[in-house]
Amino acid sequence: MTGGVGGVPAVRAFIRSKRRRPSSWSDRYAMLFGLVLVGATVAQPVSAAIAAAARQADPSRMGAGIVLLALAYLCLLGLARMFGPVALPAADAAWMVLSPLPRRGVLGKSAGILLAVSLTAGLVLGLAAFAVFGAGDQVVWRLAAALLLGVSATAGGMATAVLAQSSQPWDSWLTLTMAAAATVAALAALLEAGPGRQLLTAVAAAPASASAALAGLAAATAALLVRLAWRSLDRIPTRTLLAASTRVGHVATATVSMDPGALTWIAEDNHWRGRALRSRPWPALPxxxxxxxxxxxxxxxxxxxxxxxxxxxxxxxxxxxxxxxxxxxxxxxxxxxxxxxxxxxxxxxxxxxxxxxxxxxxxxxxxxxxxxxxxxxxxxxxxxxxxxxxxxxxxxxxxxxxxxxxxxxxxxxxxxxxxxxxxxxxxxxxxxxxxxxxxxxxxxxxxxxxxxxxxxxxxxxxxxxxxxxxxxxxxxxxxxxxxxxxxxxxxxxxxxxxx
Amino acid sequence: MPESIVMVSDVRVTLGGNPVLSGVGLAASKGEIVAVIGANGTGKSTLLRCIAGLQSLDAGRLDVLGGPPDDDAAFWRDVAMVGDEPAWYPGLTVREHLEMMRAVHDSPRLEVPAVLAMFDLAARADATPLNLSTGQRQRLSLAMALLRPSRLLLLDEPERGLDANFRRRLGTILLEYAEAGGTVVMATHDPLLAEDTSARQIVLAA
Structure with a gap:
């Protein structure tokens, strides 16, 4: 089967038809109701957070806030690298990756999920950045710029992680990005403790137009990276995909069977499986x-x-x-x-x-x-x-x-x-x-x-x-x-x- | 009269309502090799677990080294068991696993370099067990058990994953262990291993 004859959508439709009954109106209603409920639950704390953040930044807290933001971003990229980020369910990995189906079509759904995760994480990160830097004036513009910056950072970072799966130079760029996030955290901690606090205050006091320009530049860069990442889906080596899918499969199994202890075994074994060690003498102890x-x-x-x-x-x-x-x-x-x-x-x-x-x-x-x-x-x-x-x-x-x-x-x-x-x-x-x-x-x-x-x-x-x-x-x-x-x-x- | 190491008489074990062992008897003396053979599901592994004190009996009598088996350190100082693959410690190489075994026993039977050579693991000494093949991991399990001192060796299908050449060598290694005064009770599907070790054969039937 090739991409021209039915292709991935036809295969997925066939699998769906064998796997479960089609979605009923009741299913759709339950999903919509769930989304509305989540929205209603999240709306109040988010609006309260925005209202609380719509003030001048507190310079004494800004450094610590930046440290937390940078570490959160570092964690996101670290997790993306650890789990793939592009991976498939075990059955898809076993059958669809090792088939002549167009790779981008097979991986499209996973890529979409990654994009959704990035956007959600970006919104949270942007909101947190808005709370850290505050907003003395033009609250709406500054909030929009913060959200755009957050989304651009996470989408761009995730796209770099996807590119890193198929290319060593991009893997180096991902390492560099993670190192930069760690450096920002360290610098923010240093500046916050000393006279450099004025520098952080100056960053927070930058005009809204400068924030908007920075956000625009970040968005353009992220869009370019996402486009490159989408094109790179065809080039991700099969062995990389299978390894990532196995890792995700183990995690999913441990989660579904509610045996979180298995996760530590998996993480530990995965780490040592890929390492070359040199034996050292065992000490003489009781x-x-x-x-x-x-x-x-x-x-x-x-x-x-x-x-x-x-x-x-x-x-x-x-x-x-x-x-x-x-x-x-x-x-x-x-x-x-x-x-x-x-x-x-x-x-x-x-x-x-x-x-x-x-x-x-x-x-x-x-x-x-x-x-x-x-x-x-x-x-x-x-x-x-x-x-x-x-x-x-x-x-x-x-x-x-x-x-x-x-x-x-x-x-x-x-x-x-x-x-x-x-x-x-x-x-x-x-x-x-x-x-x-x-x-x-x-x-x-x-x-x-x-x-x-x-x-x-x-x-x-x-x-x-x-x-x-x-x-x-x-x-x-x-x-x-x-x-x-x-x-x-x-x-x-x-x-x-x-x- | 040779010293009795294992004495099993009229043992009965039921698992999940199914009788697995019924009226089974077995005796092993010092320096003897006993091979428990039989088709799948006849209770060979269960019998070994009983001898190791890991499975309680419904009826019958069981003496190991002069008393009932007990799953404690004193018992395991005298008894070494190789069954399903153990969980290797993370971050240790093959050589370090063996050296750890050497370090926790005051008077090991063999030294680490000799064991590495004997079990064909010298070339893989710096690998982690996870990176070994199934057969190499089985050799490491056996090497761990034979490096340390013991009076009784319990082996559940020791031939699992081993190539034909090493199976023959394993027979020689077990004979040397028995000649030095050790007792071996093994469940096996390999008639050649039983023959090579001149083992007394106990046949379990369903």
Missing amino acids: APLALAWQDWRRLARRPRRAAALLATAVLPAVAAQAGGGLAPPVTVLVTVAGGLAVAATAASGARRDGDNPSLARLLGVDRRAALAARAVLPALLVASWLTLALGGLLAAGALTGGPWWLFGPLAAPALAAGALRAARRRPIDHSMPVIDTPGGAIPTGPALWALTGVDLAALGTLPLVVALVFQPGALGGFLVAQAVTGAAVLAGYLIRAAR
């Missing part, structure tokens, strides 16, 4: 530490990841700076959840042993001793991260005076225990009942799965949480309580877990 050394070696082999992880410790302070302080619940959330996430990155060995214990059995190391040894690295990492994060919040004025940073090492054992518990949890039990509550139905299986590990972390960091909420003048008692609670939670977990 058996449990020799086993746990695997997590240390893995961390040492990804130094950029480790550095990026530690760098995220400044994000709570940046968010506090951008928002003019953080509400106590938000401070609790970013510090405790952030700490738990950091600890979880160093628990891959425990995750493997929990999901498939055959290698652990073959090694024959005492479970409790192995788990205790595996807790050392997450505890050290989270101690460093939390110390930096709390120190940053103190420096940003989000916390009142006192040695807050001491909570870092003292809360670390509890967060390490929470991360190990989360890493070793069993898959979601979908046979558990769904409880109807006034707030909606709660599926207990996924809820319990999500809370496993978080429960221990919350319990073990209770003194820190209480201190963050009430911000007492003297921290001594809370620090002592945290030291005792942290150590007790880790010890209790190790005793119970090894049974």
